[in-house]
Amino acid sequence: MSLLPPSMSLTTPPPHRPVREIPGSYGWPLLGPISDRLDYYWFQKQDSFFKKRMEKYKSTVFRTNVPPSFPFFTKVNPNVIAVVDCKSFSHLFDMELVEKKDVLVGDFVPSLAFTGNIRVAAYLDTSEPQHSKVKNFCMDLLKGGSSIWVQELTSNLDILCDNIEASLSKSTPATYLFPLQQFLFTFLFKVITSMDPSLDPNIASSGYAMMNRWLALQLSPTISIGILQPLEEILLHSFPYPFFLVSQDYNNLYNFIKQHGKQVVEKGKTEFGLSEEEVIHNLLFTLGFNAYGGFSIFLPSLIEAIGNDSNGLQQRLRKEARETGGSTLSFNSVKEMELIQSVVYETLRFNPPVLLQYARARKDFQLSSHDSLFDVKKGELLCGYQKIAMRDPVVFDEPNRFIPDRFTKAKGGAELLNYLYWSNGPQSGTPSASNKQCAGKDYVTLTAALIVAYLFRRYDSIKGGAGSITALVKA
Numbered sequence: 001m002s003l004l005p006p007s008m009s010l011t012t013p014p015p016h017r018p019v020r021e022i023p024g025s026y027g028w029p030l031l032g033p034i035s036d037r038l039d040y041y042w043f044q045k046q047d048s049f050f051k052k053r054m055e056k057y058k059s060t061v062f063r064t065n066v067p068p069s070f071p072f073f074t075k076v077n078p079n080v081i082a083v084v085d086c087k088s089f090s091h092l093f094d095m096e097l098v099e100k101k102d103v104l105v106g107d108f109v110p111s112l113a114f115t116g117n118i119r120v121a122a123y124l125d126t127s128e129p130q131h132s133k134v135k136n137f138c139m140d141l142l143k144g145g146s147s148i149w150v151q152e153l154t155s156n157l158d159i160l161c162d163n164i165e166a167s168l169s170k171s172t173p174a175t176y177l178f179p180l181q182q183f184l185f186t187f188l189f190k191v192i193t194s195m196d197p198s199l200d201p202n203i204a205s206s207g208y209a210m211m212n213r214w215l216a217l218q219l220s221p222t223i224s225i226g227i228l229q230p231l232e233e234i235l236l237h238s239f240p241y242p243f244f245l246v247s248q249d250y251n252n253l254y255n256f257i258k259q260h261g262k263q264v265v266e267k268g269k270t271e272f273g274l275s276e277e278e279v280i281h282n283l284l285f286t287l288g289f290n291a292y293g294g295f296s297i298f299l300p301s302l303i304e305a306i307g308n309d310s311n312g313l314q315q316r317l318r319k320e321a322r323e324t325g326g327s328t329l330s331f332n333s334v335k336e337m338e339l340i341q342s343v344v345y346e347t348l349r350f351n352p353p354v355l356l357q358y359a360r361a362r363k364d365f366q367l368s369s370h371d372s373l374f375d376v377k378k379g380e381l382l383c384g385y386q387k388i389a390m391r392d393p394v395v396f397d398e399p400n401r402f403i404p405d406r407f408t409k410a411k412g413g414a415e416l417l418n419y420l421y422w423s424n425g426p427q428s429g430t431p432s433a434s435n436k437q438c439a440g441k442d443y444v445t446l447t448a449a450l451i452v453a454y455l456f457r458r459y460d461s462i463k464g465g466a467g468s469i470t471a472l473v474k475a
């Protein structure tokens, strides 16, 4: 029997819901967007920005503006329909109802110069033939990389942990963000492109920093980094930075793949009908923006969820990591580790790494929340805020509590996976050329589970947070 109410059930027909006007407003031209932008980044911050409007309008579907806007983003339309419950959020995945053309970070599109003047897969809609080619290519690369995945992961984790232990022996706490990024860069480069960054000493030592700069410049209008206001508004959110500031970094990475990745480029050309430029720019985007960017946000929150625990979670993780899955870690061994997988899922629910997803109405349609229906017009932009949707009280019991076993069988976890949306689709779904779900979805959760298992085979306990480790007790 379903644990969920009829409004969310996949098998029971939905109850009758009234049609309601979408509440909220875009305000006066210029003034509305700028006032919302200041709330979003400064006076309220992202979480309360959405929460306050949801409470004010007594609705999980409402109109608002999201940045960037005024003064130098004149071509960007900040008007969106926010969707912040699991039911309304799920419309973002329905490719019959919505299109995902150039909406990766909203109506704003960073200059194409950042991707070699090519619209890479993440900006392509499923109706564009190039999307299938690139997505299939990407999934093929992941499949190819799976044979070396676990071995590369553990050997690079050995290096990362040795580094952190060495830093801890000198000073406490040991900050790990840059060593973690260096680890991610090397590991992901190897498993996705089959190339070893150490072939070029400059890429090996500074490749991750080049990626960071390239990412930061593209994303600066849409993210907050906590600089003292109003400096952040003036310096980061008022105008887009030009590509030329990071062109050398990007060209270094591009040329590295061009020189050392002949095999992967050839595969993209002959088996997937892509040009050399399309292969390399898409590889860099998938590797740098999707994979490296996603893991750089997700792993610190996973370490924090575990490293802050004082309720005996670590003992249970240790027991499971050591007593199940055989002596050598593999994709299959972590599939036996139910608690570890559940902790990974719960971290993705509690702190979704990519907070916002956008999609544009392909046609007029009726959007439903748990209790109402709303008329959406063709061309309107939907903006899903994951952090609130993933704490939907209709779906998740005690939504504001981190419950490590929430996704285990005993707790009805299999059904809840239908409502875990971090990958721009349900965790029970399958990424394909006909949808926009993260191509790396299963690799992400299995890799995170492997990392937790590795850590608890190596250590008895880990203390630390999202940026640093304060104590490690070796097994």
Ligand code: HEM
Binding pocket: 100, 104, 121, 122, 123, 124, 135, 138, 142, 192, 286, 287, 290, 291, 292, 293, 294, 295, 296, 298, 353, 354, 356, 357, 358, 422, 423, 424, 435, 436, 437, 438, 439, 440, 441, 443, 444
């Ligand atoms: C923790 C790590 C990751 C997170 C949080 C993440 C998250 C996401 C999200 C939210 C999207 C959808 C964006 C949108 O359209 O709104 C996406 C798309 C995508 N991701 Fe991931 N991702 C991660 C890792 C990876 C990895 C390892 C790969 C593969 C190498 C990958 C490849 C892609 C690709 C190719 C797309 C575009 C899919 C399409 O256009 O159909 N991602 N990812």
